[in-house]
Amino acid sequence: MATTHSRVAARFMLSPAVLLLLAWMIVPLSMTIYFSFLRYNLLNPAIDAWAGWSNYEYFLTDPAFFAALTNTLLLVGGVLLITIIGGTLLALLLDQPIWGQGIVRILVLAPFFVMPTVSALVWKNMFMNPVNGLFAHAAKALGLQPFDFLAHAPLFSIILIVAWQWLPFAALILLTALQSMDQEQMDASEMDGAGPFSRFFYLVLPHLSRAITVVVLIQTIFLLSIFAEILVTTNGGPGYASTNITYLVYAQSLLQFDVGGGSAGGIIAVILANIVAIFLMRMIGKNLEA
């Protein structure tokens, strides 16, 4: 496997795939970079005026940018927190020998198969609607004032919806990790006098650390680009209260027809994503080393 000869051959064989992937990535990326330096507005036919850094300047100094940045980080962080903690608890529950285990597992997995737009609409209209939603009915039944989630806590509501979608994913990955836990180790810890909590914190959690890392990394990639849920529920509002970077880029280029500004925002989003990735790998990447 590791002879020089086989490595050269391997590189040679891999090159078409790598080149294809590279082209796939480079072409749109360089076009975006190119657009980001143009004064390019869909309402303005004078397309190729060179704009220099002004698009970036405009995007970065826009007050909406910092709101969107905070929202993005809150959204990612909030969903990660809920799915990791909730997923671990759910996995612990699903690992118990309960009646109807197979069906319960399928039910738990179901939200993951619902399209983001659909699940967001269901939440918006059937749960969070202040007049007809289930939450409103529940509140009224308890004699409380119904709460208009999407108007008064828009970001929190979106975090809730997205967390609901991603909970099964986290639970499933953590469940498989849990099932690979060595039973003799658990027996040994029982003999050593460890109660359920000690066992969880000293044995189970360290064993899960690798799976948790995988969940965090994969979810972060997807959560940085949450879009559909925002579009169908709050449209980024009220104000910029639930606008994240992705949505801001969309608003810039397709609602304000400013392709140049939107491209600059896109490039900034790429840079931010890379910064987040570097931080994550620094913090938890060592868990992945065998």
Place this chain on the structure above:
Amino acid sequence: MGSITLKQITKSFGATEVIQPLDLEISDGEFVVFVGPSGCGKSTLLRLIAGLEDVTSGMIEINGVDATQTPPAKRGLAMVFQSYALYPHMSVRKNIAFPLKMAKLPLQDRDAKVEAAAAVLNLTDYLDRRPGQLSGGQRQRVAIGRAIVREPDAFLFDEPLSNLDAALRVNMRLEISELHQTLKTTMIYVTHDQVEAMTMADKIVVLQAGRIEQVGSPLELYHKPANQFVAGFIGSPKMNFVTGAHAQKHGAETIGFRPEHIAISQSGGTFNGIVGVSEHLGSDTFLRVNVEGMDSITVRADGEVALRHGDSVSLTPAPDKIYRFDKSGNAL
């Protein structure tokens, strides 16, 4: 401290009864070995004593007190598992200290005990390594270390040496025996290696299909097996069994004689046959002799014997070393 009494205990998994009603007395300081073929319930019995499985019926007494419902940690027993069951993400030091930490011992006492145990087991240089960075024998010692720091009333070993190579196994066998000499704590040791059983045990418990076949000292089992199963299980190579006319002559259904109790001659013996395989071990030679009309007979001869495949020999078992068994396999 360290006597264990099992009274009529049984264990069923669903409908299958894995342990049939079983009584056993283990007195303080004894080294007891459970042997038996694979799947006979040795591990299950050990786990019942440890409290890792609940008995289906019956009673377990530890130090004269009913411990049937006592949780594992409170029974004062420590267990060494076949896979060692070390905690992979903790250093050796933390592994050994874990039971002490769970018992909420102060940090200094913990350290002192860990250092002491490490010194006994030659682990001092490895205290800051992870289990993954140790050899099999070292891991085994860490597992034993984690057991001895608790100063239990009894140690339970479940096939602790089966993952080690032959040379290391002999070494660890001696170390465990020495540990028993120094600590004088009760030890219950599960194995299916009868050499381990014979060399280490004060008392051997032979199990088959969830039943105790015989309990006794190694030599008792060797010299006075209670039945055909024990006779065949204890001793290596296995005892030869002969049925039919030869057995009838001794007034038994089956007779047995050990490979080491057979005289070889050119002719005129009880059984005449042809050497099938001869295994030269240097110190001994094991001959498998094919005798017409019965199973092959294994003979243990000395190392210099020149017999080889195809030679014809005549065999005579020593008359005072013939074991007789009735129809149901019990010794007569």
